[in-house]
Amino acid sequence: MIHTILLLFLLSPVFSRVVYVYNWSEYIPREVIEEFEKESGIKVKLSTYDSNEILYTKLKILNSGGYDLVFPSTYFVEKMISQNMLHPLEKEKLPNISHLDSRLLGKPYDKENRFSLPYLWGNSAILYNRGSVSSEVSSFKDLWKPEFKKSVLMLDDMREAFAVSLKSLGYSANSTEPKQIQEAYQHLKALMPNIRIFNSESPRQIFLTKEVVLGLTYNGDAYKASLVDPSLVYVYPTEGATLWVDSVVIPRRAKNKLEAHEFLNFLMRPEVSKIISDSVGYASPNRSAQMLQDDSIRLNTSIYPPDSIMQNMEILSDIGQAVFLYERYWEELKVQ
């Protein structure tokens, strides 16, 4: 018996400290994790998800535990804070905060960044194939043009789809007015003949195989697609794109909070944040990391939009009970 225990002890990994990380799929490069493990002796256990809903549902089932570090987007941070699911960050353990870009701090979903810090950020706007479009695309309204029958890609995300419709009607993407929401639904219904596919997992592939001509896409995906096929152009519609920030937070009942802080601080190192941003294709919220990046990325307006365009963007916020109305219309849209 003693021998077995001793053997198990000897065979147990060199790491005695672990951190359970739950992140978006393809959102953190292997080399970053390996570097951290080597340096700190903390084992990183990574699992991945592909929608905020799944993250939120899992954390709820696990009663805000199970993971030490998770990456919700904008309005989900707000939701988690209001439901007391998060642990306040211990800033004294995070000296690398000083590198962060002030433009991405103090956003409405967590005004003092008590619970969250930005990890990567981006926006959703229009990607189109210059070769297959007769005129310039400049507005969300262009998606409704009859010439694009069965050739539009829409993100399979209720809030993003409604944002396109609401904004093209001149309303806020966060509208809670039943009348406006209904109008937006009617407008989306009129868009259905043009929609070839709803997809938010890999819009890039669908553009590259030329199944669609234009559509709503995330900027990082658009950037990667345009590297393969330069005729794919990313434009910011005149109505304004939606801006989102994927944050890092620590669930309230996380077991390894110390390790989580250590990893979070590591992620905010300029060199590390640069590697992440370069490989994933989304913008770093880290001022010092941005300075280290290649001009082809740093000056690329689809990754780092100029201030004038950024001011025109809207952040999706938690809309409370109005979300039930959105859901109802979203279901109706997909039943027809």
Next chain:
Amino acid sequence: MRKILVGLSWGWLLVFALIPLLMLFVVSFFHRGVSEFFVVGFTLENYIRLFDPIYFTVFFKSVVLALVTTVFCLLLGYPFAYFMASYGKSARSYLMILVIIPFWTSSLIRTYATMLILRTNGLLNTILLKFGIISEPLEILYTEWAVYIGMVYTLLPFMILPLYSAVEKLDRQYLQAASDLGASPWQTFIRVTLPLTLPGIIAGSLLVFLPALGLFYIPDILGGAKSLVVGSFIKNQFLAARNWPFGAAISVFLCLMMGAGIWLYLWVKKRVSPEEARS
């Protein structure tokens, strides 16, 4: 020993099938919560909501999808099973292996592979264009056609296997007797072969129809997630909309429908097999 084994399998069923089903049943009568998955209470509102025309449409469309898939599988599977059974022993096992091989990979991966074949510049279009059969690439991916192709492809083996075992059991002397008595091949088929293989047809149809009702990733991946089927609808209620009571109510309803299907099968089988036994 036997007692232990029986007890174990009952325990297994209890823990992993019966209790979860019971939980589902109970939750289906609860209220919806804003920040919780459900609020304890009693309401029939989730079941009443099922009669809302839009959910009825979801059910109706899913049933049609499952039915059409079953019919196509039967039309393709019957001749295949019939000829497979009429081959020699070695050819049979060879064919059987061909039917089973696809199961070695995940059906999700096979669905993605189907996508590669069907897309605009995919394998199918490339071949058809090369041989001049079509001049414009066919638009199949992200249409209903793609969904049917994917469904039939995935579920066909479930039709072939029970059909094969029914056809194999068929005593060929009956066919000879029928033709000796002057029946045409068509008459023999309709009046002898078909009734004798009916249990296989029903078993195969159920094995295709029931999973076809619940499969959601094929319509999502190959159809472009444009129209909701009951499977993705339930998934959405649990994950995206987080309306567990309503999701549970739909699941219970679906279970009842499937239960009715199986009951029907047993009923028909009872009526068919005495004849089989008599002969």
